[in-house]
Amino acid sequence: MIRVLVTGGAGFIGSNIVDALIEDGNSVVVVDNLSTGKKENLNPKAKFYQVDIRDKGIEDIFKKEKPDYVCHQAAHLDVRESVRKPIWDAENNIIGSLNILENCVKYKVKKIVVASTGGAIYGDAKIIPTPENYLAAPISPYGVSKLSIEHYLHYYSKVFNLPYVALRYANVYGPRQDSKGEAGVIAIFTGKLLKGEEPLIFGKGRQTRDYVFVGDVARANVLALKNKKVGSYNVGTGVETSVNQIFRNLVKLTGASVKEKHIDAVLGEQKRSCLDASKIKKDFGWKVGVNFSEGLKKTVEWFKNNK
Numbered sequence: 001m002i003r004v005l006v007t008g009g010a011g012f013i014g015s016n017i018v019d020a021l022i023e024d025g026n027s028v029v030v031v032d033n034l035s036t037g038k039k040e041n042l043n044p045k046a047k048f049y050q051v052d053i054r055d056k057g058i059e060d061i062f063k064k065e066k067p068d069y070v071c072h073q074a075a076h077l078d079v080r081e082s083v084r085k086p087i088w089d090a091e092n093n094i095i096g097s098l099n100i101l102e103n104c105v106k107y108k109v110k111k112i113v114v115a116s117t118g119g120a121i122y123g124d125a126k127i128i129p130t131p132e133n134y135l136a137a138p139i140s141p142y143g144v145s146k147l148s149i150e151h152y153l154h155y156y157s158k159v160f161n162l163p164y165v166a167l168r169y170a171n172v173y174g175p176r177q178d179s180k181g182e183a184g185v186i187a188i189f190t191g192k193l194l195k196g197e198e199p200l201i202f203g204k205g206r207q208t209r210d211y212v213f214v215g216d217v218a219r220a221n222v223l224a225l226k227n228k229k230v231g232s233y234n235v236g237t238g239v240e241t242s243v244n245q246i247f248r249n250l251v252k253l254t255g256a257s258v259k260e261k262h263i264d265a266v267l268g269e270q271k272r273s274c275l276d277a278s279k280i281k282k283d284f285g286w287k288v289g290v291n292f293s294e295g296l297k298k299t300v301e302w303f304k305n306n307k
């Protein structure tokens with residue numbers, strides 16, 4: 001049994017990680033300010049602190065709970081908002097992360113695993129699926145923040161001997177994703193289709209992403225915490241799916257009778273994103289457990305039962 005502090009543990013991905021850790025017999029402490037997270041996502045076996053990761057009071061939690069490991073998921077992930085408010089983005093995602101890292105060093109945490117991003121770091125990459133050594137050149141404050149955290153992780157590991165793994169997620173989907181948020185086309189479309197509303201497809205709908213099921217992402221976190229290896233790892237399927245494909249599959253699964261409606265493309269929207277996950281397969285033995293059609297079914301089922 002290990003003792004893990006999970007930041008953002010009331011959120012979509014964080015709460016699925018908490019469940020996986022608890023199922024695995026570990027003890028979990030959750031830190032979350034509930035800005036987008038929800039109390040109903042919280043596993044009752046986890047100890048919960050409603051606090052912001054920027055708060056100085058975070059130190060008291062480290063002092064009291066003495067976590068062996070930290071899994072850092074707390075962040076805002078609104079790319080458009082980060083463009084409008086880069087200082088707010090940096091305060092939440094960089095300064096907040098530094099507060100966590102400083103405490104990891106001070107309280108001798110054995111390893112930290114941090115949620116990073118594939119799509120926002122690589123942008124419209126020329127190599128698809130994109131490997132970790134592809135030049136990271138983000139074009140949003142959100143992507144810049146996530147990449148900065150990876151540089152800080154490298155620094156803290158070299159200078160303070162804090163082992164880390166940064167997991168560069170593809171587009172994560174599955175149970176508990178917010179259907180009202182900006183991110184998550186699958187959640188947004190499912191939410192609308194189940195209400196009989198028409199989702200809007202930007203442009204021709206041929207833009208592709210790599211969709212990875214949240215349970216597989218949770219498993220990647222558990223493996224990364226327990227493994228001694230350090231560095232940045234993609235977590236994706238290597239399969240590209242277009243928005244049109246998602247729409248058509250979800251119409252079938254939900255039985256909705258709506259028309260396919262396209263509106264103007266978003267200026268500068270990334271055309272393709274797909275991650276090469278060979279490194280995490282080789283080093284951690286991770287592989288896709290839930291394929292896309294299975295994952296969509298599980299997601300629609302969850303949304304039907306949690307309307």
Ligand SMILES: NC(=O)c1ccc[n+]([C@@H]2O[C@H](COP(=O)([O-])OP(=O)(O)OC[C@H]3O[C@@H](n4cnc5c(N)ncnc54)[C@H](O)[C@@H]3O)[C@@H](O)[C@H]2O)c1
Pocket residue numbers: 007008009010011012013014031032033034035036037038051052053054072073074075076077092096115116117118168169170171172173183
């Ligand atoms: N969803 C995706 O497709 C995706 C892709 C790449 C990376 N990520 C990363 O995964 C992580 C989890 O994302 P998610 O999809 O579960 O989103 P989410 O919004 O459901 O989860 C984020 C959680 O962090 C909490 N939080 C935010 N700011 C905080 C702060 N300042 N202090 C304390 N808690 C705070 C929120 O309340 C929420 O519970 C994030 O770091 C995100 O950047 C997500």
